[in-house]
Amino acid sequence: MLYEGVPEDRMVKLLQIALKCIYKSADARPTMSQVAEMIHSLKEEEDSQWRALNPSSKVSSSSSASSPSSSSNLSPNASSPGTAATRQQNSTTIQGRRHFIAGAQTLARARSQSPPSQTLIKSSISSADLAIALEPRDAAPHILKALALDLQGHKIPALKSLDVALSSPQSKTLGPKEKADALIKRAELSLGVGKRRRRVDQAIEDLTEAMKIGERSGKGLGLLGECYEWKGMIEEARRAYEEAIEVDGSMDLVRERLKGLREAAKVGS
Incomplete structure (x- = not known):
């Protein structure tokens, strides 16, 4: 979903969506279809920004054919180390966001039940942990974990998660x-x-x-x-x-x- 070079306000927007999912009032929480629509809109916005920032990212077949040196020196699957590293980072980021969104949706479901489902809360914490492992510098999964721990009644661990989210460099993503x-x-x-x-x-x-x-x-x-x-x-x-x-x-x-x-x-x- 995210690409190198795009401003890092994406985590903030995803966090806003996640926080809407866990409003105390069920009437104020968006439906799953609305959540999907918000995420889809965010992706479309990012795709548009990516195309604007990288107008020459797609090389035409005609330009490739007109450059003998490029066709003779590069194989179809060749890529520079920098490009490979960027792709790997993008893949890691995408996976982290998916775990984060899944955790936010699960926590919303847990909160909608009375009493809150402990199984769903644990699942939300697991998703937050996976997102943190992939994107430790993002504040949002740490905040998600804190909210889930608080709902579970574990205030001290929740505080520790918020301390991490509000420290540097995580706080810079908020x-x-x-x-x-x-x-x-x-x-x-x-x-x-x-x-x-x-x-x-x-x-x-x-x-x-x-x-x-x-x-x-x-x-x-x-x-x-x-x-x-x-x-x-x-x-x-x-x-x-x-x-x-x-x-x-x-x-x-x-x-x-x-x-x-x-x-x-x-x-x-």
Whole structure:
């Protein structure tokens, strides 16, 4: 699917498709036919870019016949070492993307069941591992593995996978929105493991960066308010909660937390 010389935003687009497949709301998740259509559209776009970048990639038979030296020195199957290496890299990349997409689709199926299917989750993790083995520098399969591990209840291993995804060079394959989403997820997992000062401080750092590089997120702002509240920074927590509700009015838990802060302020005054 991917070719040498094409800008490396493909992993970002594939990650966007995968994340759509694992939305909590079943109504918001695309169907398998829609997923296939999105991937097909992406492939067509890449094919078009490849042709634009390589207008002379196909040699006509007439040009070959008119060049005696080329026909006498090269066999029909001959290729330079560089070309062979490029083909091998392309093949590895394609295989990695296929494993990644298969894992994302399997995880979507697992999440659609109640309770989530452990068999499907394990299959998704296996696909993510295969993609990582082929493309270790891509952040997306590491994030996929983290999401599957989290669904399985293994938060510490999930955190470790996100740490890899958000480190260099993997993080360079993420766009601003995808990186922001990964930072928010890491903060959520970190707080879920246990609210210790080091974890809360790291979560605040992740959430603050996420707000800077991505769109405002109700979930991220709610988590940020929770961190501030835990640290006793009540005014900062109140502002974060209010902004979270402004972004996403459906956040009932955040409303409850904000209400608690206001009531506590009245009692203390």
